[in-house]
Amino acid sequence: MFAPTINSLVRYYHTFKFSHLDAAIVFFSFFQNMNF
Numbered sequence: 001m002f003a004p005t006i007n008s009l010v011r012y013y014h015t016f017k018f019s020h021l022d023a024a025i026v027f028f029s030f031f032q033n034m035n036f
Contacts, residue, residue: 005030
């Protein structure tokens, strides 16, 4: 469950070429959602 989700985020990162800040926000939101 965890690995495929990271794979999806990585694909989005490479596809849309997010800046480092955008990537950090995405991962932060992702991990925050896992806590709840």
